[in-house]
Amino acid sequence: MAKEANINEAISARRVRVIDDEGGQLGILSIEQALSQAAESGLDLVEVSPQADPPVCRIMDYGKYKYQQAKRASEAKKKQVKVEIKEVKMRPKTEEHDFSFKIKHARRFLEEGNKVKLTIMFRGRENAHPEQGMMQLEKAVEALKDIGQVEAQPSKMGRFMTMMIGPLKK
Structure with missing residues (x-):
């Protein structure tokens, strides 16, 4: 299983590239500005690409995102064929x-x-x-x-x- 993504205060970078909930670029912001943008929207700030320089974060509903990932994983498992x-x-x-x-x-x-x-x-x-x-x-x-x-x-x-x-x- 992949490592959990950092969300909100768990993000350690000082500056991040932010993508809003519609997919539009908000640019490179300080972590405080990015967190306040996410709070205004009532959503979470999720680190989607921690290796990038600066790390890429997205404003999204983290609970919904985790649910969709679990659903995709179970669909893939259903389609998997096990040959004995x-x-x-x-x-x-x-x-x-x-x-x-x-x-x-x-x-x-x-x-x-x-x-x-x-x-x-x-x-x-x-x-x-x-x-x-x-x-x-x-x-x-x-x-x-x-x-x-x-x-x-x-x-x-x-x-x-x-x-x-x-x-x-x-």
Whole structure:
């Protein structure tokens, strides 16, 4: 979260560039003059650009400004899409029915907009034949090509071979 803006007496600069509530420039004023201008309007003096030389202050209703900022932040959060990674685990010798069942799950995950991590687990002597796992992954990609695309090529680490598939971009 951004640092809170300095308002009214919390502004430490001696001279500030002042912008009124309609957006018009009032020029460079002493802090006392700027505070009296804000008080006349019944509004607050808010430091909007403290790094500028001299700092830029605006005469505005600070409560309303904070409310609008919070509202904008919540709107941005609503529009944000969170993509999860769902994992589907198989073995190199997974039978056809089980394979189609797992592909059905992967298809559902992709339709929901999530990424799918396909994992082939090797046990014992299966480690000597990684090509069987590769065939399983190729078969899965072929079954999901209408709804997903490969994002990470197959890689083997120890007993696992993994591949990442993401939903197709619209």
